Amino acid sequence: MMLSLRARLEGLERAHVESAVEAGALVRAWTFRGTMHLLDPDDLRGFLPLLAPALIKASEGRYRQLGLTVGLRERALSAVPEILSASGRLTRYELAEALAERGIGVDSKGQALIHLIRFVALNGLIYIGPDNRKGEPTYILLDPPAPAGDMGDGGELAGLALRYLEGYGPADARDFAAWSGVNLSRAGKSWDALGADGSIREVRVDGRELSLPASKVGRRRESPAGVRVVRLLPAFDTYVLGYAARELVVPEARKSDVFHGGQTVPVMLVDGAAAGTWRYERSGRKMRIRVRPFGSFGPAVRKGISAEAEDIGRFFDSAVTLDVE
16 A cells, blocks of 8 residues: 555655554545555545445355354444444454453454454444554544445445546446446446436547546646656556456556466556566665566666666665666
8 A cells, every 4th residue: 555655646755654544544444346445534434335235245155154143243333333432443352352351252363353343344433543563453443433325226326436537537337346346237327327417428448438537538648758657556556456457557468467366466557557567575774676577668668667666765765776677
């Protein structure tokens, strides 16, 4: 998450993010696709009613496997806010001890505990706060909590779909469904609602009919002559995972380099398209960055790679050695 923000905010320092998380101005929570994201708490309250009911429903089988019965989960929904209200932030193990004292026993060595915590979080009651001194995440009461939601017919997702297009367009309903984790029917209905009120327009990109916010149609930002925009994105960056059809971001011939074994590796972008992969190793205040381009490139791209490597070193307060394979 830190490196994803660095790639998007010029001059960002780790201390900026850490202080925002400490103050609760940024919170970590399970939202899109049921995975963890860093969010404004007001956005979290707005997104959870749209996303959580389907995520909880999809997890019912796993809850049964782990022995997280409906009754146990309902008791946790009542107990966890009371515990955190009295104790402040707690780690998952501290939370498990407090639950056990109330007769809600959960195995803290397996996956049952984190799935129970995730269930409480999806119900809009808690979020993941800063790590403690041992690097263990803490959990904090979301106050006020997120309102309850239901899966609805999809039209209520239109506002979220438009925000998605602002950041990821051009795209289509299938891309929005893949990014958000909602089903295609609900995504399609949100697209229909946006089309009906004129919020989006269709555009043609490489033979595909895609959509853009109406306010962005006809607007094109050009880089100065000879300048290439290079970014080094971390593993599982949301940009690379933001589409169902990813060939506009990752060339078809290179998908196996970026997506393999359930992993999404760190990617080098050139002008918005994957042009290589990279990795880094840290030892104390020294860092080695290795970049493996997919093909040859000119001095403008090399300059961009060097600038990105230097900025990552600045971000980690480390001296950088750069290797381009």
